[in-house]
Amino acid sequence: MRSSLTPEMETLRSGVHVLTSVLLVVAILTSVSMPMDLAVANLMLMSAYAAIYFGGWNFVDNWQTFPKILWLVALTTLWLMDAMIAPAALYVVFSLLFLYLRVFSNWLGIIFVIFVTGATVGVQVPAGLTFGGAMGPAVSALVALAVHFTYMKLARTNAELKATQAQLRESEHNAGVIAERQRIAHEIHDTLAQGLSSIQMLLHAADRDLEGQDIERAQGRIELARKTAADNLQEARAMIAALQPTALATTSLAGALERMAEGFAASSGVEIEVEVDGESRQIPMKQEAMLLRVAQGAVGNVAKHSGASRARVTITYEQDEVRVDVVDNGRGFDVDAVQARPAGLGHIGLTAMHRRAEELGGTVTIESEPGSGAAVSVSVPVG
Numbered sequence: 001m002r003s004s005l006t007p008e009m010e011t012l013r014s015g016v017h018v019l020t021s022v023l024l025v026v027a028i029l030t031s032v033s034m035p036m037d038l039a040v041a042n043l044m045l046m047s048a049y050a051a052i053y054f055g056g057w058n059f060v061d062n063w064q065t066f067p068k069i070l071w072l073v074a075l076t077t078l079w080l081m082d083a084m085i086a087p088a089a090l091y092v093v094f095s096l097l098f099l100y101l102r103v104f105s106n107w108l109g110i111i112f113v114i115f116v117t118g119a120t121v122g123v124q125v126p127a128g129l130t131f132g133g134a135m136g137p138a139v140s141a142l143v144a145l146a147v148h149f150t151y152m153k154l155a156r157t158n159a160e161l162k163a164t165q166a167q168l169r170e171s172e173h174n175a176g177v178i179a180e181r182q183r184i185a186h187e188i189h190d191t192l193a194q195g196l197s198s199i200q201m202l203l204h205a206a207d208r209d210l211e212g213q214d215i216e217r218a219q220g221r222i223e224l225a226r227k228t229a230a231d232n233l234q235e236a237r238a239m240i241a242a243l244q245p246t247a248l249a250t251t252s253l254a255g256a257l258e259r260m261a262e263g264f265a266a267s268s269g270v271e272i273e274v275e276v277d278g279e280s281r282q283i284p285m286k287q288e289a290m291l292l293r294v295a296q297g298a299v300g301n302v303a304k305h306s307g308a309s310r311a312r313v314t315i316t317y318e319q320d321e322v323r324v325d326v327v328d329n330g331r332g333f334d335v336d337a338v339q340a341r342p343a344g345l346g347h348i349g350l351t352a353m354h355r356r357a358e359e360l361g362g363t364v365t366i367e368s369e370p371g372s373g374a375a376v377s378v379s380v381p382v383g
């Protein structure tokens with residue numbers, strides 16, 4: 001039967017089982033030095049106690065209050081009867097104290113403890129009560145109370161700690177979602193919104209040119225608007241591929257990158273491969289989003305600016321970091337010159353890639369020379 005106890009109370013219960021077993025064995029072994037009739041009675045009483053104790057323990061959590069009380073009364077009665085003929089049975093009271101507190105952790109358990117402590121002292125009166133005979137049960141009761149409630153406090157503290165950790169994880173996730181939404185809003189403003197604004201202005205200008213019969217100039221503006229719209233469409237597709245919630249929530253990072261690569265390959269004609277090196281594993285959403293965004297920017301630059309026919313995206317899972325490499329066979333470029341240039345419309349700048357990675361403790365490395373292709377590597381620490 002599955003236990004509903006916390007790990008702390010389960011440990012205490014196991015300890016009480018061991019304690020009870022040891023005390024019962026000691027009480028039964030004292031039969032060898034007792035008269036035959038008393039030895040038989042001691043053996044039968046302690047055996048009955050063990051049978052009722054271990055037989056009922058697995059079911060007591062499912063009982064109502066009255067059956068629990070009957071179970072404890074039966075055990076207490078057997079213990080009292082045996083304590084009158086076998087002094088060693090008095091020691092069984094120590095495990096019985098824990099039993100009362102386990103079954104009734106409220107005031108009812110404390111009442112049982114007080115009662116049985118008084119009974120332990122009382123059965124010693126006919127033979128002459130000593131100071132040790134009175135202090136022993138009293139100290140045992142105090143120790144049992146202290147241990148039991150300490151374990152209960154520990155269990156509550158651990159439960160509160162787990163609940164707090166769960167809340168912190170949820171808060172961290174929500175904070176990541178909010179920050180991601182803010183970044184998306186900024187990107188939409190800096191790319192799609194600006195592109196639409198440019199298209200609107202170009203079309204207005206073309207309309208004025210048409211009114212002035214400047215057909216050639218109007219056609220140039222319309223062609224520029226068409227190109228801007230195409231860039232915006234590509235940017236929107238890349239953004240959707242990178243920000244689709246299911247891409248990172250229900251699939252691996254590799255799956256999200258493959259979808260992104262397919263979109264760029266379809267629109268640009270560049271053959272793009274995605275490879276995985278190492279054992280794929282889930283990493284925090286912030287890190288996955290950053291790797292996906294930087295890879296999107298790198299592949300987008302390959303598709304729009306490199307003149308490449310092939311590109312490869314490699315995801316490498318190492319023990320303490322995850323890395324994404326984007327390599328192409330295009331015309332290459334002067335890294336220093338491009339990094340010094342501000343990002344333009346539809347272009348995700350290299351400086352922006354560095355900034356994204358640095359926000360999460362990651363790094364971006366760019367290698368390229370004119371005529372020799374380019375390689376962009378982004379890594380982020382994990383674990």
